[in-house]
Amino acid sequence: MRAELPAKERPDFHALVAAGPVAAAAAVALTALLPVLAQRESWAPRLLALACAAALAGVHLTAFAHGGVRRPGLALAAQALLGYGPMVQLGALWSAAGGFLAGGLLLVVRPARAVPAAGLVCVGAGLLAAWAAGSVDAGLAGAVSAGIAALALSGVGAAVRLTAEREEERRELKRDAIAEERKRFSRDVHDLLGLSLSAITLKGELVDRLVIGQPDRAKEELAELLIMSRRALADVRTVAAGYRELSLDDECRAAAAVLSAAGTRVTVARSGIADLPPEVATALAAVLREGVTNVVRHSTASWCAFSVSKEDGTAWLEIVNDGAGGPADGGTGSGSGLRNLVDRVESLGGTLVAESGADGTHRLLAAVPVGCGGVRRHRAADELTA
Incomplete structure (x- = not known):
């Protein structure tokens, strides 16, 4: 508020x-x-x-x-x-x-x-x-x-x-209200536009490669690029208006499309997320955007798997890829994007963890309690830090 x-x-x-x-x-x-x-x-x-x-x-x-x-x-x-x-x-x-x-x-x-x-x-x-x-x-x-x-x-x-x-x-x-509004605007610009601009860049590079040898394919990719640019414009308007509700289903599809365009093999799993509260769905959608943006920009992943689910009163989002070791894989304290996500998730009583495995994988895990009970909140935190 x-x-x-x-x-x-x-x-x-x-x-x-x-x-x-x-x-x-x-x-x-x-x-x-x-x-x-x-x-x-x-x-x-x-x-x-x-x-x-x-x-x-x-x-x-x-x-x-x-x-x-x-x-x-x-x-x-x-x-x-x-x-x-x-x-x-x-x-x-x-x-x-x-x-x-x-x-x-x-x-x-x-x-x-x-x-x-x-x-x-x-x-x-x-x-x-x-x-x-x-x-x-x-x-x-x-x-x-x-x-x-x-x-x-x-x-x-x-x-x-x-x-x-x-x-x-x-x-x-x-003064506090002005500072908070500036922080919100900066955070939303980063979180909402990062993935869209990355996708537009990837599509533009792909069209540039295809325009001579495969003009028909280039036209198809260009049509998708226009759709992405319109979506980015809509995101800019939502940031300016202060309306920040995101569709988790739409973000899952967009994330899969961006990863595929980047040449990354994608695996998506969704279950029990249709009835998530809007604020929880928006927070997880923002985490998904930032996580996928980091995979595209900063990693060398050949595959990426992400899943969203609801279990025991907690909504979960997990993003795993095999491109650990990039500059964005330092944990939740590195980079303003992950700090923004930590603020979003913790404001809802949730927990966000980013970690790199010995096998070269990187894992981003967010848990947000759907209800407001303290038992669920502590249980989610314990499972994430176990």
């Missing part, structure tokens, strides 16, 4: 999320500033409140709005100074500014410690407000306003941080 890529980016949404901390910091700063501007007639406390409110908002946005800073302790100290220091002159009107320190604690300290610490900060703001105003009601209002401000700042900051993490995860999924 391939991951679905998003149809388009949503810059408006991300801009809105990025603007959240600015709006929250501005709102809390105004919550602390407006009471001072409304109830103090002198310009000195007003200017003090304006400067401190701007500084508090700036420190918060710089330090905590986008994931924190290297030294959050300095930012917290600045928030404590700007949040509590002006209360000496501004009194209970400035109590909401304590929410900046509490919000910063909630954003940078672990929750187990941040929650009680932020609570103490809000209580402290309430106590200072009560002392400055000489009223319990003023203290209670100060603690509540500081708590609300802390929740607003920490909530928006946490939302932005979570959004950034999800965006990075989405980008990682997109």
Whole structure:
């Protein structure tokens, strides 16, 4: 299954999320500033409140709005100074500014410690407000306003941080999906077109030899070459469309035809494969294509026998030839083709083994469980490695 890529980016949404901390910091700063501007007639406390409110908002946005800073302790100290220091002159009107320190604690300290610490900060703001105003009601209002401000700042900051993490995860999924699609395309081009192009090459060479001495035979071979080329074109289209289901029966006939055209004596045995699941049949067909392609390209085989069957819940494919010793006969780890086949087979819980015998034969054996039971899977693996 391939991951679905998003149809388009949503810059408006991300801009809105990025603007959240600015709006929250501005709102809390105004919550602390407006009471001072409304109830103090002198310009000195007003200017003090304006400067401190701007500084508090700036420190918060710089330090905590986008994931924190290297030294959050300095930012917290600045928030404590700007949040509590002006209360000496501004009194209970400035109590909401304590929410900046509490919000910063909630954003940078672990929750187990941040929650009680932020609570103490809000209580402290309430106590200072009560002392400055000489009223319990003023203290209670100060603690509540500081708590609300802390929740607003920490909530928006946490939302932005979570959004950034999800965006990075989405980008990682997109990169993985692109890499997987490239891998699939490369694998399918190799697996699906290798045999077809080898067959076309062989037929072309044969036609070149026959065109002068046996023109009628050359016409017959040329007609078969055209059929093979059309099939290769169809394979290219299936790769581009991502549709990769193969017919195992068709591949058996095509493999036999290619081997015969290469002058290799062929023996084919098929039994019980009519009801194989499509994914199993496609995997075995791909193995057959690559195995026969290697026989044609890289071996000196005079005969090749392959068989496909189903037994005890496992589908088997075996390819044996007498041309071992070529560069493609090094086992399942040599060549991208066999590595691709190992990936295909193992993704279905199967096993692929390639080995050369002392008598000069080469054997490629694949087993894929038709069901999904673990017992069958392990049994197939044990039989292959026995």
